[in-house]
Amino acid sequence: MPWNEVKPMDEKVKFIADYLRGELAFKALCALYGISRKTGYKWVRRYHAMGLEGLQAQSRRPHDSAVTPYVVRQAILELRNHKGDVLGPKKIQPLLAARFIESLIPSQTTIYNILKAAGCVKSRRRINRTLRSIQPLKTATQVNQLWSVDYKGQFKLGNGQWCYPLTIMDHASRYLLSCQGFSGTTGAEAKAVFEQLFRQYGLPERIRSDNGTPFASVGVGGLSKLSIWWIRLGIIPERITPGQPQQNGRHERMHRTLKLRIGQPGAADLTQQQVILDEFLRHYNEDRLHESLGQCVPKSVYQSSSRRYPESLPELVYPDYFERGRVCQSGLIYWRSLRVYIGYLLRGEWVGLELVGEGIWDVYFGPIRLGSLDEREVKGTKNDYLTLKVSPMSLN
Structure with missing residues (x-):
């Protein structure tokens, strides 16, 4: 019986049928079909284990x-x-x-x-990006070393109103502290959210943001009313480089998850949208596993800060070798019979001046260096006016 006259599967079925009838000894049966007894026993084992499906050609891949x-x-x-x-x-x-x-x-x-x-993964076109030299911001390895804040891109609600979700997250634990929807980006609303968080969780060491309102301004040092308040509380504001959102990559990644979760368009109004945002916050903290946390949820990692929110705003303390000046309502300080314009946002605040060279002084607000001035470069009609040479925000 030549093997190639029938399909291999048909030949195996006939072999099993003859085996079940038991009319021939097993050795003779294998000889009749032109196979070894080892192959015959293999077919029998597969038949008893899986039925006729076991006679199909098996994969040769490793187990x-x-x-x-x-x-x-x-x-x-x-x-x-x-x-x-x-x-x-x-x-x-x-x-x-x-x-x-x-x-x-x-x-x-x-x-x-x-x-x-299954079509669940779409291939992405690979983009070649030019490497850029940027000074990386200091990361955080412990909870409350760094919080990040941003507004998720605005979207319209069913009633035509815009929604701006304000999101605040602990950097190390990925714990989402707040996800609050607002109709705008006002400093007063943001401050109210932070005050509530500070009372509930304590104070972080640093807060990272972009350069938008209300976190920064075009004023001296890029300070805003909100960041001035943070500094008075002993919190150092950090700002990413403009156009470099990857410097706040963990926050951006959370926003991508938020966008997928809440979908578009928005809810009927801000109240209903807040219900969705609240559920996202709970889900993100309590249900969603994070690879960076060893596949744990943020709630199992985060702990409140040991730095408690003070009942009264503390005054800034400068080293003894600093000179001090108080910013008046016009934004000026009167120092050494000279007038120096600091900025109206700092009115009522104390700044510190450190002598760093002959006639050259660095001006600080808390730990933030605002710029420098040279008392030899007086000008104006009264020859008593100095200009502050503003520099990028840096720490003392």
Whole structure:
């Protein structure tokens, strides 16, 4: 009986049928079909284990790269959209561990390939970016060393009103401290949110923001009313380089998750939109696993600050070798019979002056260097006016 006269599968079925009838000894049966007894026993084992499907041609791939079971593949596709989040292989893999034994959990590469085969992953065009030399901002390794703040891009609500979500996050723990929707970007509203957070969680060491209102201004040192208040509380403001949002990358990544979560268009009004924002905050802190946290949720990592919010605003303290000047309502300080314009935003505040050279003084507001002045360059009709040479914000 030549083998190539029939399909291999048909030949295997006939072999099993003859084996089940038991009319021939096994050695003779294998000789009749032109196969070894080892092959014959293999077919019999597969038939008893899996029925006729076991006689199909088996994959020659190693056992450790076997086909992922159907139920596991279905679970991967189900977890792709988990509690409103779009998860990748790194987050899906630990969730599979809660459902299946370890030997059934595929690698992250296999999970990715399953998602891609199902059309859940879209290939992105690779963009070659020019490397830029920028001075990286100081990172944070402990909670409350650094908070970040920003407004998520505005969007319209059903009633035509604009919504600007103000988001504040702890850098190290990814804990989302606030996600509050407003109709604008006023300093008074932002300050009220921060005051509530300071009372609840204590004070951070630094707060990082972009250069937009109300976090910064075009005034001296780029200070705003909000950042001046932070400095009085002993908090150092940080600002990213304009046009470099990656310097606040963790916050930007959270905003991308927020955008996917809340969707568009917005709710009917600001009150209903806040319900959605509140639910996102709870989900982000309590449900969403973070790879950087060892697949833990932010709530399990974050702790309140030991620096408590003071009941009264403390005065700034300067070293003994500094001279001091108080900014009047016009934005001037009267110092050594000279007038120096500092800026109206600092009216009522004390600034410190440090002698750094012959007649040259650096001017500080708290730890922030505002600029320098040379008392030899007096001018004006009374020959008593000095101009502050403003410099980029730096720390003492």
